[in-house]
Amino acid sequence: MTREFPTRVDVVIVGSGPCGAAYARILSEQAPDATIALFEVGPLLADPPGLHVKNIADPAVRAAAQRASQGPAPRDQDSDTMSGYADPDDRLVRPGTFLLPDGYRQPGEDGLPGAAMSSNVGGMGAHWTGACPRPGGAERPDFVPGLEELLSEGERLLGVDAHAFDDAPFADDVRKRLGAALDPGRADDRQVAPMPLAVARQADGRITWSGSDVVFGETTRSNSHFTLVPEALVTSVVIAGGRAAGVRVRDQRDGVEHEVAARHVVVAADSLRTPQLLWASGVRPAALGRYLNDQPQIVFAVRLRDVDARAGVETGTGQTGIVAQSGVSWVPYTDDAPFHGQVMQLDASPVPLAADDVPAPGTIVGLGWFCAKDIQATDHLEFDDHALDGYGLPAIRIHYRLTERDHASIAAAHDAIRAAADALGEPLDRDPLDLAPGASLHYQGTVRMGSVDDGTSVCDPSSQVWGVPGLFVAGNGVIPTAIACNPTLTSVALAVAGARAIAADLTSTGTASSTAAGTSISREN
Structure with a gap:
């Protein structure tokens, strides 16, 4: 089948996990006339898009969805979401995830042999345990304005219930x-x-x-200006005149390359692939990929x-x-x-x-x-421009x-x-x-937020990359503190602040006149 890609939108979002979905939701609520295109490298697993696989009652269908989430080389596996809870295997593959094939440990280092990712609509939000505790004490990035209210808004988007x-x-x-x-x-x-x-x-x-389907909500699903395109690999962010100007994206179904112009680009992949995409785009601040921390x-x-x-x-x-x-x-x-x-x-x-x-x-x-990890700048991701990963992007090497x-x-x-x-x-x-190391699946810090541009952070408190107007980052990698609690609520809260900043800019300056091409979130496949 064929499908159309938009040529120009107000906002491009890269990645459909809970943080990418949060940007789509807040923009749909606060800037309803804005055109938004979200690109996800993985496939659509279920309807509604972003559904958590635990909600798929048929074990065979659930297992197929988990296999489809395993990136370039999926393999058969047990569909029990608790598989490996107490397994000592340092290369254990959790259902719905895939490991780095190499580069996860350098000589003489501990590395992150358990480092894993998911590629599917909904991202890791289709497979996670749903734990949403609030950070406390030194876990809290207290330089973020209105953090308590942002956490409450994150709880609203995620549908958090303590009882x-x-x-x-x-x-x-x-x-x-x-x-x-x-x-x-x-x-x-x-x-x-x-x-x-x-x-x-x-x-x-x-x-x-709750998966990303809950975060998207009916507001996003019914937004005629929003387009979700699965199986679409963003290969680079276009930088023009010192600011984000769009993305280059490859249709994974037919290999055709597209360029999509945008006023704002949000990279919400994960803590490994967000800095990888910035590196591949030539956006390389000193802190990019550094301060990597696991729990x-x-x-x-x-x-x-x-x-x-x-x-x-x-x-x-x-x-x-x-x-x-x-x-x-x-x-x-x-x-x-x-x-x-x-x-x-x-x-x-x-x-x-x-x-x-x-x-x-x-x-x-x-x-x-x-x-909580003892955070070090020397714990970092290295990107190999001479070797490519399964998606054709610079290979990731972990120093940890x-x-x-x-x-x-x-x-x-x-x-x-x-x-x-x-x-x-x-x-x-x-x-x-x-x-x-890596088994927690809670990697943080690689595009960390900071209060000032002093070389130790990648983005400001609104998640905009220092020195690159219009380019925002999202996900657990934005968290600047050594938190021990499950990080999703905190990263979604920080995403809310970034989405509000974009919405405020769009409403003050006006949105693009063209409507994103393609079909709506509820019908794209």
């Missing part, structure tokens, strides 16, 4: 035990609580998970002690066939306890049990502790080391996760497991 699993088996008991052990000395907003999740509880009791992750599992398993089955939500976890609790980061804890009550053990040992839902508890402070933080996290486990029950394994 969807309130009646999960034993959830109250889990939080009471954790709170008794961990809450003393914590501020009220940093005590053990239900995890804020991007989920919705439907009238029939089903839980549905060292430790996991452990316990069986709840002293519970009536039958009572839990009778009073629970009965969602065991819909989602892998039946309850999620949150141990917030504090500056005194600089870890983020995600506590999931599982319906199956992440470590092997005896063949006749079938735990009741909610009685197996998986604990994941995330550490864990410092002495990182190793001390990981050791302290072992003590903290054991204390939490002791409060809950009996360990299922002897020791907590350190996951491979």
Whole structure:
């Protein structure tokens, strides 16, 4: 089939994950006459575009969607979204993702062997766990004006709910035990609580998970000036007169190259591919690709002690066939306890049990502790202009080391996760497991935000690239702080500020007269 690409729009967005979708949504709300084209290198998985794969009930269809998300060389894999939760394999492929084929570790360095990406409409937002905690203490980029309101707006776009699993088996008991052990000395907003999740509880009791479809919302889907083009690779941002002027994009279906003029370009790929595209476009500020940071992750599992398993089955939500976890609790980061804890009550053990040992839902508890990285400018991405990746862009080489402070933080996290486990029950394994660097999928810092243009940041507090008017960046890579909590809410909040800045410019100067060619978000395929 053939399709048309627009030749001129007000705004081009590169990438359809939650942050790219947030730009589309805010612009549709605040600058409804603006023409917007969003290009996504991966395919459309489902209707509505950006749907979370957990909401696909048919396992075969869900597995096919996950394979389609695996970039240039998809492979068969298990469709269980909890696969590998406690797998020590440092090159574990999570469902719906694909690893860097090489360049993930340099000689003598730790590297990021678990670094992974997704290529599909919705990006990683079609595969994520939906955890949306607010950052606290040193995690917060406090130079960002109105951060609290931006976080609230991010929660609106993502559909965050902290109470969807309130009646999960034993959830109250889990939080009471954790709170008794961990809450003393914590501020009220940093005590053990239900995890804020991007989920919705439907009238029939089903839980549905937010993907980019929820962020786009009906406002974007019904916007006749918005066009979503899947399987379209942006190969470079066009810079003219010192400012962003559009993009060059290759139709992945027929290989034809197009140039699309735009007044504003938003690169919202991911923390690896956003700086890669800027590099390929000749936009190379000193901080580009630097300050790369991941979250060292430790996991452990316990069986709840002293519970009536039958009572839990009778009073629970009965969602065991819909989602892998039946309850999620949150141990917030504090500056005194600089870890983020995600506590999931599982319906199956992440470590092997005896063949006749079938735990009741909610009685197996998986604990994941995330550490804040000791941020270093030397942890960085290198782009090889003489070698190309599977998409024909400069190959990525990762330089990454864990410092002495990182190793001390990981050791302290072992003590903290054991204390939490002791409060809950009996360990299922002897020791907590350190996951491979990159396994968190929470890479940050590579196009980081700053308050001033001093060479240590890529963009200003509105996410506009320093010295390149009209060029904005988005995604977890924009986060400038060492956060331990799940980063999506924070990155979406920062995207809201950038989208508002573009909307204000468009409404003050007027939008383009032409309408983007192509079909609407709800019908493009």
